[in-house]
Amino acid sequence: MAVVFLPGMVVQPGGGEGSPVKRLTYEQLKALPNVIGGGDIIARTPDPQARRYEFKHLLLEGKISSLLQFRALVEGLIYGHARLKLYDLRVFNMAVPDHLRYLGVLLNQQGRVLGGTDPDILLFSAADVVVGDINALEGENTATRDTDVGIRARELLRGFKEKLSSQGLWQPGQILWMELLDRLFFADSHITEVNLENLRIGWKQVGPITLRTSVAADRENYKSFYFPVYEEDYRRKSLIALSGDVTPIDNALRLTVSGHPAGEILMPSPIGDQDILSLGAGNIEPQEVPEEVRIHINYEQLRHHIQNIVNPLLQRSARASYHIARESPFSYPDVIRIPVQYDGFIAIEGFKGHTTGCFGERFIERMRGKGVLDPPSLPDGNVPPCLIESGDNRYFVDAQQEEPVYYVESYGGTQVEELTLLGYILWCIFDKRATVTDDYLVMMAERQILRFTGLRFEPSTRVQIEWPNFRDKAATLQRFAGVLEKGDVPVLFREVSEQWLKEYEEEIVPQTSSPSLIEIGPSYKWYVDNF
Numbered sequence: 001m002a003v004v005f006l007p008g009m010v011v012q013p014g015g016g017e018g019s020p021v022k023r024l025t026y027e028q029l030k031a032l033p034n035v036i037g038g039g040d041i042i043a044r045t046p047d048p049q050a051r052r053y054e055f056k057h058l059l060l061e062g063k064i065s066s067l068l069q070f071r072a073l074v075e076g077l078i079y080g081h082a083r084l085k086l087y088d089l090r091v092f093n094m095a096v097p098d099h100l101r102y103l104g105v106l107l108n109q110q111g112r113v114l115g116g117t118d119p120d121i122l123l124f125s126a127a128d129v130v131v132g133d134i135n136a137l138e139g140e141n142t143a144t145r146d147t148d149v150g151i152r153a154r155e156l157l158r159g160f161k162e163k164l165s166s167q168g169l170w171q172p173g174q175i176l177w178m179e180l181l182d183r184l185f186f187a188d189s190h191i192t193e194v195n196l197e198n199l200r201i202g203w204k205q206v207g208p209i210t211l212r213t214s215v216a217a218d219r220e221n222y223k224s225f226y227f228p229v230y231e232e233d234y235r236r237k238s239l240i241a242l243s244g245d246v247t248p249i250d251n252a253l254r255l256t257v258s259g260h261p262a263g264e265i266l267m268p269s270p271i272g273d274q275d276i277l278s279l280g281a282g283n284i285e286p287q288e289v290p291e292e293v294r295i296h297i298n299y300e301q302l303r304h305h306i307q308n309i310v311n312p313l314l315q316r317s318a319r320a321s322y323h324i325a326r327e328s329p330f331s332y333p334d335v336i337r338i339p340v341q342y343d344g345f346i347a348i349e350g351f352k353g354h355t356t357g358c359f360g361e362r363f364i365e366r367m368r369g370k371g372v373l374d375p376p377s378l379p380d381g382n383v384p385p386c387l388i389e390s391g392d393n394r395y396f397v398d399a400q401q402e403e404p405v406y407y408v409e410s411y412g413g414t415q416v417e418e419l420t421l422l423g424y425i426l427w428c429i430f431d432k433r434a435t436v437t438d439d440y441l442v443m444m445a446e447r448q449i450l451r452f453t454g455l456r457f458e459p460s461t462r463v464q465i466e467w468p469n470f471r472d473k474a475a476t477l478q479r480f481a482g483v484l485e486k487g488d489v490p491v492l493f494r495e496v497s498e499q500w501l502k503e504y505e506e507e508i509v510p511q512t513s514s515p516s517l518i519e520i521g522p523s524y525k526w527y528v529d530n531f
Contacts, residue, residue: 153230237286282333299350423500
């Protein structure tokens with residue numbers, strides 16, 4: 001019967017709940033030369049749980065061979081020469097504490113085990129790792145180190161450190177894995193702050209890996225982080241894949257674009273109380289699609305399949321889009337991080353799938369791909385209905401059923417022109433070019449150009465603003481301007497009409513008339529010219 005020395009609270013797979021094992025110190029391990037395997041400590045600690053414990057002590061002693069192995073494993077991971085596969089040790093009947101439950105196994109491209117993850121040391125080499133495999137990995141690392149991929153990968157790793165530092169979590173004087181990264185990768189760190197925006201094109205994340213962030217003995221001092229990897233063109237391929245159709249398969253979501261396989265999203269089926277995020281749910285493995293594809297993330301299909309990871313993650317912060325994209329991006333899987341960094345708050349709305357309709361379809365479409373993190377809001381002290389103007393932002397906040405509704409002319413430097421468009425449609429109704437049906441649809445040339453959703457007016461995204469010939473329509477334009485002076489015109493209609501007139505090249509002098517009253521939405525009155 002083989003005997004294996006394990007850290008405390010860890011047991012070998014076996015029957016029932018397993019048998020607890022006594023924890024031995026590293027010194028005690030070294031004092032057992034004749035128990036198993038003679039003087040070869042690796043032979044005495046073949047189990048990965050024992051090896052992670054042993055490797056920590058080798059690193060603490062500053063063993064050069066172990067430091068070189070550690071560096072090779074980290075570089076192999078961030079350069080993409082090694083991959084990480086996650087396992088729940090309790091499935092193998094190991095009675096492990098929470099922070100040791102999910103083990104990441106590091107594999108080379110041929111599928112051979114190189115090592116694993118550990119909260120104290122980040123990565124440890126396998127006890128029986130073949131020297132040739134480590135040498136081959138080091139050779140691949142050396143060939144990559146000074147290339148664009150290698151330089152960007154190490155810069156991304158430094159960005160990982162900076163984000164943890166900004167949260168007060170970087171303590172290399174107390175935490176071994178932080179000390180090792182500082183010593184081996186950040187000794188000559190630049191003074192300038194890492195520009196993570198420039199690294200997005202190849203920014204990929206693997207994991208998560210549970211890591212110690214404090215020496216205090218409680219579970220809050222272990223946090224899960226996604227570890228940065230650099231893969232050329234990863235962002236573009238992932239965005240294209242996320243724009244395709246989504247089909248569930250065993251433990252994954254298959255992504256298809258125009259009939260071409262575009263990749264997969266890992267989505268394991270949980271067993272018992274498993275945390276599927278800790279098993280890598282939400283990690284994307286994209287494929288190249290052999291044609292040009294418009295990036296338009298398919299939130300409608302995605303959210304149906306990933307609600308079990310979206311809901312808990314989006315509840316972490318009131319400003320979820322800012323938190324995911326800027327403040328703590330290494331805490332989120334790529335299926336959420338990449339869309340938010342690309343679409344901003346539009347991604348949050350898309351993932352939640354229960355938008356109140358406060359924003360129009362035209363606004364949402366024009367904000368896609370802009371990465372704007374904060375949506376238009378109602379500033380303190382402003383009560384709807386009101387016009388908000390601030391810098392290059394201009395939007396009207398209306399109120400329906402105690403819910404603020406936004407009509408956006410411009411936001412974040414993007415011209416949306418919802419006010420101008422709605423003003424143009426009101427002009428078309430006034431000029432009898434458009435008609436209103438009993439169910440509040442506005443029709444022009446036999447096509448719908450406006451509908452009332454129950455909360456807001458939604459112009460068709462196909463409507464193009466036109467400007468009437470002043471010589472032909474001068475008098476009608478003057479009567480249109482005169483209508484805006486009537487006291488029963490809704491504030492929204494007055495503002496959008498004035499916005500449209502403001503864009504007209506001729507000065508319009510208001511003229512009093514007696515137009516016919518018409519209802520184009522509940523409690524929204526408008527007029528039709530009688531001339």
